[in-house]
Amino acid sequence: MGRKPNPMEKRAGSGEWLTDHVYYFTHQIVNVFFILDEHDPDTWVIVDAGMPRSASRIIREAANVFGKDAEPSALFLTHGHFDHTGGIKELVERWQMPVFAHREELPYVLNQRPYPAPDPTVQGGLIAKASRFFPRYSYMPPQGAKALPEDGSVPYLDDWRVIHTPGHTPGHVSFYHGLSRTLIAGDAVCTVKQDRLLDVVTQDQHVTVPPVYFTPDWEEAERSLKRLAELSVHHLGAGHGTALHGCTVSKAIRNLSDHFQEECPKKGRYLPR
Incomplete structure (x- = not known):
């Protein structure tokens, strides 16, 4: 592996450092994250x-x-x-790395369902x-995928934990670092309101x-949000939208949790009857 830089150097491409050890960038409409292990500069x-x-x-x-020689x-x-999952095949073939997902997500990730x-x-x-034209299948990793540990730990990252946050999908997870409140x-x-093209283009920023x-x-999405609302969060990186920082982030998540029903769409085939 190539030498990894000290993250305090803030070396970056076109993205930005969410924290000293988390870098993210946006490709089209979605964010990709790199997490550097704070105890081992050769692990990310x-x-x-x-x-x-x-x-x-x-x-x-x-x-x-x-x-250029760094490998995740x-x-x-x-x-x-x-x-x-759009780049997964080429990334795994390039780096021969394992892929992890929640066990309830594996049937979808492996295109069994x-x-x-x-x-x-x-x-x-x-x-x-x-959205009627969006694919229903995942881009499957060529060497399969492994289930994340049941105890909530994150392989290769001792200070992070996995939080099961279903609703958007059955095995959806979030990742939390308590020391930095990330x-x-x-x-x-x-x-960002991901369904609204203007908001996506302008990146009109708020927790939604x-x-x-x-x-x-x-209903599961609301229960998952309540789990996230219990956390102390100072740095928030989502799959869609720009990062949020500061003491108001936790308050914004709690506010969304408290007013979840008001923020949900009022019509649609999957809404509770």
């Missing part, structure tokens, strides 16, 4: 694999941040939707209306519900 991992045909961008970004120890999936159909009837903007939430929450067109279980 990837969270999510971006949109289809994103592998070359991810590889280039990793070279910019960690050096693993790839973790918050979930298996197409926009989070399709995700529920997107909901173009849901209340929302242009992206919601176009949350990588995947699509359990967004920091999961992508409405691809969330089939809103």
